[in-house]
């Protein structure tokens with residue numbers, strides 16, 4: 001039995017914004033919700049406890065990355081992703097498709113870790129005396145061309161690992177099986193994310209393939225669990241799924257995850273509308289909008305939401321894949337997006353770009369942030385953002401964080417990440433409160449006035 005549920009608690013009268021609640025076996029997630037991305041099963045520099053204390057309820061892990069390293073077997077042996085990461089709230093994994101298709105634009109692998117690299121090192125060793133050979137002859141930044149990394153056909157996609165050049169194949173069935181084995185609460189159907197820009201013809205063929213793969217993902221997912229064979233175990237009062245022995249995805253799983261379908265169609269209105277109808281009518285628990293944040297501008301991204309969301313069933317949660325910069329958040333929430341994931345707040349933090357709650361010293365902020373590495377902050381003993389109650393702002397000054405970045409101390413990344421995540425999570429929490437109070441549009445106006 002799936003513990004998954006979704007209910008709408010409030011709807012905004014002026015926009016499509018809504019407050020809802022997703023329930024999984026690992027807790028409740030109030031929506032709209034920002035979902036931090038832990039590409040390699042970790043939000044860089046933070047512990048799971050720190051994430052929990054920041055108020056994170058749902059965490060996004062990239063299947064492609066953890067499939068390659070440490071590998072599904074290690075995670076299964078650990079008891080699944082939750083146990084492996086020591087994260088005991090909800091998790092969402094993607095299909096792996098986005099990262100695989102983004103390899104299309106890459107023509108290089110990390111030569112240092114490949115088998116070819118080992119052969120190369122042996123050749124170097126023969127030419128030089130042992131004393132002269134160091135690891136520097138084959139170093140981590142040694143990228144070599146390998147030709148096409150991705151080959152797509154109607155059955156699936158064959159790709160080359162960016163780590164070591166090894167060959168792998170994902171199909172819809174394989175992607176779902178891997179996600180079952182990883183054990184997240186929410187999982188995503190296998191889809192083809194067309195590059196941007198692309199032709200109408202290619203976007204159409206990728207959409208048709210995505211629809212076929214959606215059907216196959218759904219069939220495989222449903223066949224992997226047979227609700228009629230649920231049994232109550234003697235050891236536990238919890239219901240447990242009695243899996244079909246033949247299912248390759250049934251290992252190490254106690255909870256039935258909720259499967260989201262993905263809408264594609266690039267920036268073409270008729271394709272997006274068609275995809276929204278086709279995927280919206282399938283028996284998915286939730287709906288994800290993919291193929292955005294791939295190079296199109298923000299107006300185009302909003303247009304895609306405007307075309308797609310009105311055609312989706314009201315009673316299913318909607319996840320926007322890969323979007324969540326500060327100004328995007330208002331735009332997508334008012335269009336009816338419930339959850340969204342984005343690497344930008346944590347990536348900016350590691351670059352020293354820290355969010356502020358106003359336009360600092362009349363100098364226009366970039367991306368709603370200040371660049372803490374700039375010299376003007378070297379003797380600034382105020383907190384990063386006035387009024388911020390995060391651990392960083394409560395305990396440290398701009399001058400100290402500036403110093404940490406200048407000398408590249410590891411604490412810099414942690415303090416910066418804590419502040420930026422706190423900023424975004426507080427913003428989204430405020431948005432939820434304002435939707436409930438009927439003041440969402442007023443709050444949006446006031447928020448942007450502070451940066452003028």
Ligand SMILES: [Zn+2]
Pocket residue numbers: 384385388389390391392393394419422
């Ligand atoms: Zn702060």
